[in-house]
Amino acid sequence: MKSLIRLEDLDPADFIIKWRMTEMCNINCSYCIRQHGNAKKIDKELLKKQEVRLHEVAGCISNFLNKTELSNVKIDLIGGEVTLFDLSKILFNLNTDKIKKIQITTNLTQPVSYFKNLVNILSEKGIGLSMTASCHYEFQSLNAYFDKIKVLQEFVSPLTCEMVSHSGNQDLCKEFKVRCEDIGVNYMLEADLRDKSLSARERGLMVASKKPSAGPRYKAKFSDGTEETYVTRNSFLYDKSIKENSEQKWIATEGYFCTNSAGFVYIDFDTAVGRTDKNDSCTNRMPIEEFTITSPRRCPHKHCSLCGHMSLWK
Numbered sequence: 001m002k003s004l005i006r007l008e009d010l011d012p013a014d015f016i017i018k019w020r021m022t023e024m025c026n027i028n029c030s031y032c033i034r035q036h037g038n039a040k041k042i043d044k045e046l047l048k049k050q051e052v053r054l055h056e057v058a059g060c061i062s063n064f065l066n067k068t069e070l071s072n073v074k075i076d077l078i079g080g081e082v083t084l085f086d087l088s089k090i091l092f093n094l095n096t097d098k099i100k101k102i103q104i105t106t107n108l109t110q111p112v113s114y115f116k117n118l119v120n121i122l123s124e125k126g127i128g129l130s131m132t133a134s135c136h137y138e139f140q141s142l143n144a145y146f147d148k149i150k151v152l153q154e155f156v157s158p159l160t161c162e163m164v165s166h167s168g169n170q171d172l173c174k175e176f177k178v179r180c181e182d183i184g185v186n187y188m189l190e191a192d193l194r195d196k197s198l199s200a201r202e203r204g205l206m207v208a209s210k211k212p213s214a215g216p217r218y219k220a221k222f223s224d225g226t227e228e229t230y231v232t233r234n235s236f237l238y239d240k241s242i243k244e245n246s247e248q249k250w251i252a253t254e255g256y257f258c259t260n261s262a263g264f265v266y267i268d269f270d271t272a273v274g275r276t277d278k279n280d281s282c283t284n285r286m287p288i289e290e291f292t293i294t295s296p297r298r299c300p301h302k303h304c305s306l307c308g309h310m311s312l313w314k
């Protein structure tokens with residue numbers, strides 16, 4: 001069985017910020033893939049307070065980036081549901097020319113005009129918008145979802161359609177896949193990894209795929225000299241020929257070098273979760289005002305969820 005030597009994230013950005021803006025969501029899907037159960041329901045007072053602080057965080061991100069030599073930064077906005085906020089106003093506060101791309105993951109409950117406005121604001125700053133639009137069929141029909149997708153295709157790039165795949169919705173997944181292929185949009189069917197049963201996760205994965213033209217996202221080198229590319233993190237995790245992937249949920253990372261805080265940082269609302277110069281663990285929390293870039297270092301933890309963006313090597 002082969003062992004991992006190097007796993008490379010192929011995203012062209014030289015630094016990626018993953019920013020969880022809120023835990024709240026305006027819908028409450030039974031199959032929500034948030035790790036600790038369903039996303040939180042809306043609290044209007046809290047939402048207003050969060051919006052005020054998010055404006056400040058955008059300013060802090062600009063300050064931190066402007067002190068670096070970086071030139072191609074991507075910010076990946078996740079929730080909850082990020083479009084609960086007026087993103088065009090929050091992102092207008094980004095006062096830096098380092099950012100080239102904003103990626104959002106949304107449940108697409110906002111009208112198309114919301115996203116058009118966002119694209120206009122960002123393009124004035126030389127920033128492109130990419131999107132993963134999740135299809136939540138319990139709250140929006142496939143017809144209503146694809147009506148929006150067909151318009152968004154004209155001005156969002158790349159645009160990826162996504163649906164959670166579990167053993168109870170396989171017919172819908174097949175229809176979703178056919179409709180994505182009909183209009184030529186990238187798509188991804190994500191297995192529900194919360195399912196404790198491996199066989200159930202594998203059933204969900206039967207249709208977990210992405211339109212090949214979207215290209216691979218990871219490149220891996222192995223102890224036997226072979227190389228592989230993977231389109232999704234799941235396709236890597238489910239490669240049974242890799243020794244470290246025995247649990248097929250997390251990657252065993254202890255002792256590998258990783259790029260956390262060197263090429264990537266996760267911001268949990270207004271807190272940077274990453275390494276400091278004095279502490280190798282990636283779980284240190286600090287106000288975003290205090291975050292600085294470190295060099296790649298060895299992972300002290302047994303497993304990593306990879307947060308989607310880290311590169312690893314021995």
Ligand code: SF4
Pocket residue numbers: 253258259260280281282283298299300301303304305306310
């Ligand atoms: S657990 Fe932390 S230190 Fe280890 S690989 Fe993941 S991000 Fe890096």
